[in-house]
Amino acid sequence: MSLLKYESQLREPLVNGNKTYAQVTEDIVRPIEAKPSKLWYIGFYISVALLMFGVYSVYREVTYGIGQWNLNKTIGWGWDITNFVWWVGIGHAGTLISAILLLFRQGWRTGVNRAAEAMTIFAVMCAGQFPIFHMGRVWMAFFVLPYPNSRGPLWVNFNSPLLWDVFAISTYFTVSLLFWYSGLIPDFATVRDRAFTKLRKRLYGIASFGWTGSTKHWQRHESLSLVLAGLSTPLVLSVHTIVSFDFATSVIPGWHTTIFPPYFVAGAIFSGFAMVQSLMVVVRKVFALEDYITIGHIEAMNKVIVLTGSIVGIAYLTELFMGWYSQNKYEGYTFWYSRAYLFSPYGWSYWGMMACNVLSPQIFWFRKMRRNLFVTFFMSVLVNIGMWFERFVIIVTSLYRDYLPSSWSVYYSPTVWEIGFYMGTFGLFFTCFFLFAKYFPTIAIAEIKYVLKTTGESYKADMTAIEKESASDFAHKVHAH
């Protein structure tokens, strides 16, 4: 046991139980090798059904046009862009956990990073559908790419935040996918090497790219992970910043605010962690992974939720303050009538947002609540409802009454096909997640093994031995090292 790996025994173990390396493999790979449960089939088929409904809704939109939705003359962005921003926000937790927490040396990320990254990738896939189908003539979607063309060449507008978004989201998706897959390669090799059927050995052999575990390869793998983490950290912040630019660079009251980038990023982390919680609370139970995703992990994520939720709360209050302090009548009308006045047409959505995002997460100041699974699950759903309201509030309450009263919209409510599209992305998300949970190692096996001997429950005794040494002995040993 190296002294450099010393970790205080006061810290909660990250891996419970008396585990060996072989048991770690066994516990994590077992769900892949076992037949899926009845519950898995039920969940999977419901997801596929939702997905099919979504495909039909999109089919109607593509065939008959955007008129299938209830967008009107001022509400040009409705449920579609609300859902886009919502999904992109959710897609921020995975890369945050794996990249930023890697740079900050947070050991607890190892238990949840794999599933969180998977969730990120699926969420970004769902998000991408909305702006693409919002274009209406979806078969011309490739016009957003800058390539020499026969129309001039007429280039895309590089000064437009909407184009920055194209670059940001596609880069984010690509980099997240690469980061995720490069971490999966060694774990696929683990599954491959204990496979007992030919087909499984062949498929996981292909997926593992012929990984052997060579020291040189691990050395390069470590370097790769570290640099990808370093790149993803500013990337994850840039993506939601650029999404917020879609609004902030406009001149619409309620959108035209400089607070948007940090406020959107905090909100994204907030909703992303909430989605991770919703999934992890279920996954750890269904696949018996309680020893790896411990209550300590859940608590750590709840702390992030209360922090980011409070940041978002401060942003809301700052916006209200500025709506009054600027003495701009349009700003004042948007913030103090369209949003904060409960009995205005959309006042319910603003107060729904406030209740779900700002008030309810404050419950996590209490340790007992942070460590309660039921409360965690309930809160995580509530937070995601609140974050959906936030995007709805930002988009719809700013658009429905703008500068020209004669253009003020009639009340906007979605058609069944708009809702169906949204439900369809839920179907896509959960179909992917069910397949992931069944066929992929849901926890990063190699990373758990890496932290096992410092933070495993049964190895904590070694730390006690170190703690009993006198300080000078300890210092001497470290220097000799």
Next chain:
Amino acid sequence: MAKKKFVVGCFDDENVLFPAVKKVRTAGYKIHDVYTPYPVHGLDKALGLRETSLHTAGFIYGITGTTTAISAISWIFTKDWPLNIGGKPHFALPAWVPIMFELTVLFAAVGMVLTFCYLCQLAPFVKKHHFHARATDDLFVMAIECTDKTNVDDLQAFLSNAGAVETNVQVAETGWWLGRYDKDEMPFENKEVATA
């Protein structure tokens, strides 16, 4: 590729592995590789492997991305098709920062992953010799390359003595080996083996 003969020793504890690596190397044997289930820190140093330059490649890919973005956009917006956007300058550098940043990250990430796969010869359908199926599970597998002079039985006994739980002899085609042992990194001459 030529077939080679290897003596393989399997260890089940990294605290036994590190002294064993030191012993084997001091005895003058050439370690072909050590296969581990997770990245064992310090093992590359103990084996005398040089530091990887992958991050340098990543930096070069990154600045390639930045350069691509700035040169492409400035050519398009100042030479090829200058758009008049509210009379603002054609060379609108601040507005291009987001795309320059995104392309930097994209080029660096994609380039590094491809380079990583190339250097480690990782790709779907690649077949490699695996010295032990449990090297990805719970064993640390040391493969030592034999020469004409190697006494296989002696070496096996030597490995068992050093703490190997299992030893055997394998003839294998190993593919290319792009890792370079660095003479300067010999850890046992003047410094202690890092028992990480």
